[in-house]
Each structure stands twice: as structure tokens, then as C-alpha cells.
Amino acid sequence: MRFAVLVEVALRPGIADPQGATIERSLPALGFDHVSGVRTGKAIRFSIDADGEASARDQVDELCRRFLTNPVIEDARVTLAEEAVPR
């Protein structure tokens, strides 16, 4: 089985996010006065082959822990969807 994976990497609460802060500060100049709490992050997409969804999720969680995130400052949210394998 093949799964389409979306990993959203976000800075943990309390970790400085200069991009988010700068975007938020610039919004009033464009007339958007009611936006708050802007936080930026990364979206990483890939496909993974696995026996089932649980196995795919285990592999992706391990990948996130060891490489895609630094657990000291970042969290990851993983979304999986089965996709067709071309024959």
C-alpha cells in the first residue's frame, strides 16, 4: 500500500517565530486589523510504501523524531491518505 504523507512542522509554543511575528506586524498596513496569532511552519509532502496505515504512521513518526523535526523546539502533525500505486 502507498500513502501520501503530509508532515506539518510547527515551532512549539513559546519558541520564537520571527517570520510569523513580522507577517503579523505588516498586516495592519494592508488593512487587516483583526488578525492575531500568526505562526509559520513547514509543510513536507512525500509518499511511503507500507503494509498498512499503522506501519506507515510508525515509520513517519520515527522519521519526524529523528530528522524532520528537532523535538526540543518543534512539533509535527502527520496526515496520511492512501493513494493508488501506478501499475
Added chain:
Amino acid sequence: MTRVGVVLFPGSNCEHDVVEAVRALGGDADLIWHGATDVGPVDAVVLPGGFAHGDYLRPGAIARFSPIMAAIEAFAADGGPVIGICNGFQILTEARLLPGALQKNRGLTFLCMPVELQVCSTRSVLTADLTLGQRLMIPINHFEGNYTCDGETLSMLKDDDRIVLRYVDNPNGSVDGIAGICNAEGNVVGLMPHPERASDLLLGSADGASLVRSLLSAAGGPRPSTAADGMGIRATPAETALTARA
């Protein structure tokens, strides 16, 4: 003559400054390509500043899987002095050779300026020849230099005398004003300031030379006894292959 190996990653940019500083102080220094699997006959290793592997993903995240890192972990575990300066410090935290992480500066800006530092521990190879409380003027040059760690780690760093340098006037929001830390044995040190850029009065300050001199004298002497503390996570062969072609 004490030999220092300075690791060159794709994107390093302070390696020649470190080589010059070491040679000016009477040591010998050579570059080590990150794709090497052996540090060679060196007495100390320096991971210099720059943007290893473009800082892609996170500073140090890809560099920690460079082939040379397994040899550096073994060198460090054997008591060999390993210094990470700026991007090198970020690599050492990503490699789990030092705890914590470097997040973006509190003031939201890249900082490039001389800062005053205070020597807070003399048990590291980088500060063994200095005096506790001694003040040094050394430049910083970073965006991700704001040291952070959980409360438990901070207590451990304090209790075990592992905070090597603190900023006198905290420029980047680092927890407890931390500018540099060391491992339990004192032979692995990471710091954000650049001693090599303050190694001659022509550069505005020669205070960094005392740190480099301390490293050279420690590297030439006996090594501390070490015990594996379980912090190191080795790259698997597949992970090493990830960066071997770069």
C-alpha cells in the same frame, strides 16, 4: 606540534579563519572534508561557522548525518577535544553531542557585533587556561543563536558546571544568558561567539586567542577519562549515505 582538524562542510565559511588563528598561535591546522570517514592524526577537531548544507531543514540537521560525524563522535567519546563554533554549535546539538537547541534570536534580527562574555567554568578544554569571571570581547554573527533547553537540562548544566560562557548583556534571549556549554567531561564545547574572529588586535580584539590557546594546550595534554553518557545517537549507514554524495 598540536594538530587541529577543521571540518569543511558544503556551506562552511569560517574554516580558514580557524586555521589561521590556530597557526598564528603556534599550532598546526588542516581542513577535513565532511565526506571523510576518519579525522586523521589530529589532537583536536573544530566544527567551524557557516551554513553547512545550506542550513536546509534546520541549521545542523543535515550536517549531523555527514560521514565525518561518526568519526567525530568516536573521537569525542575517546576524550578528544571537539569545539563547535556558531553553526558548529548548532551541529553538535543536532548530533546530540550537546543538549538543547539554538532557536531564532529573541529580537527577530540577525546579529553581527562584538559582545562581552564572562567565563563561567574553567573545566572545559576551551576555558581551562582562563580565569573564572574573566571577561572577553568576542564577535557573534548569527540568527539562530538563542540557546534553549528544558528546565531539567538547565538544572543539570548548572549543577554539573557545564555552562562555559555567558553573555554579560544577553543579546539574543538565550536562557540564563548562555553563550557556550560543554559535555559532562568538558572535552566537547559549543559556543555561538567566534573566537577566531578575535584572535589578533588587528581584528579589534585578541580575547579569542586565549580560548584557542587553551584548546591547543588541552589538545596537547592527556585526555580526560570518559564514559558513554547515552547522549550520542549514531547515524545509521542509510542516514550516512544520505549526505555522502553532497
